[in-house]
Amino acid sequence: MIDLYSWPTPNGHKVHIMLEELEMPYNVIPVDIGKGAQFEPEFLKISPNNKIPVLVDPDGPDGGPITVFETGAMLIYLGHKTGRFIPPSGSAARFEAVQWLMFQMGGIGPMCGQQNHFNNYAPNLTDESQLAYSQARYDNEVARLYNVMDGRLGETAYLGGAEYGIADIATFPWVRNHERRKVDIDAIPNVKRWLDEIEARPAVQRGMKVLDDAGTEGKGPSKEALENMFGATQYERR
Numbered sequence: 001m002i003d004l005y006s007w008p009t010p011n012g013h014k015v016h017i018m019l020e021e022l023e024m025p026y027n028v029i030p031v032d033i034g035k036g037a038q039f040e041p042e043f044l045k046i047s048p049n050n051k052i053p054v055l056v057d058p059d060g061p062d063g064g065p066i067t068v069f070e071t072g073a074m075l076i077y078l079g080h081k082t083g084r085f086i087p088p089s090g091s092a093a094r095f096e097a098v099q100w101l102m103f104q105m106g107g108i109g110p111m112c113g114q115q116n117h118f119n120n121y122a123p124n125l126t127d128e129s130q131l132a133y134s135q136a137r138y139d140n141e142v143a144r145l146y147n148v149m150d151g152r153l154g155e156t157a158y159l160g161g162a163e164y165g166i167a168d169i170a171t172f173p174w175v176r177n178h179e180r181r182k183v184d185i186d187a188i189p190n191v192k193r194w195l196d197e198i199e200a201r202p203a204v205q206r207g208m209k210v211l212d213d214a215g216t217e218g219k220g221p222s223k224e225a226l227e228n229m230f231g232a233t234q235y236e237r238r
């Protein structure tokens, strides 16, 4: 059975949703990133970038176990393993889906992450003009990316193409919370249509509930969590 080292965050949710869509049995091992569990030496052996999630599949492609970190790689891995939620290997459709997956990995995820940081966390930034600049920079960039999505979804049913798949699964947990992203959803009706449809999928609803007993829902991070995620602990060489 697949072991998934995870935590209830947008990146964790991507893989929870994919595994639920696949109806694959899996075992979730919580890694409390607020308490610093991502820096434990045993975890760093499978996650050299000290981030969740990480997947360990005892039944990997060469007959032995395989470890995969980085959610984009994990979604491609699971799609390839099962032949589901990803177009056939080598097809033009595969590259179309992968490019929109990369749009999430290189754009939506990092920009929404920084927007969240500067709007909600930026713990030590007391210089108002720096804070205003940083917030405007990421608010604008996030709004721009939602508009790019809206254009794409005006042309195709799903982000990756005609079929629902890994690009949608990767993007949904980051964009569902549009109020937090300061985006007017009524101005981007194609994104709204897509969000409503994906939100209604039972597997998505199950995936979003994984680890919801971790007690993080609706709570801001503690001082200890802010230190672990953004403070000096992050920059110690390990």
Ligand SMILES: N[C@@H](CCC(=O)N[C@@H](CS)C(=O)NCC(=O)O)C(=O)O
Pocket: 009, 010, 011, 012, 033, 038, 050, 051, 052, 053, 069, 070, 071, 072, 228, 229
């Ligand atoms: N690009 C990575 C990002 C993973 C990531 O940022 N994970 C966050 C939680 S959403 C994390 O583990 N943060 C803990 C830390 O940075 O110490 C992926 O897609 O897997």
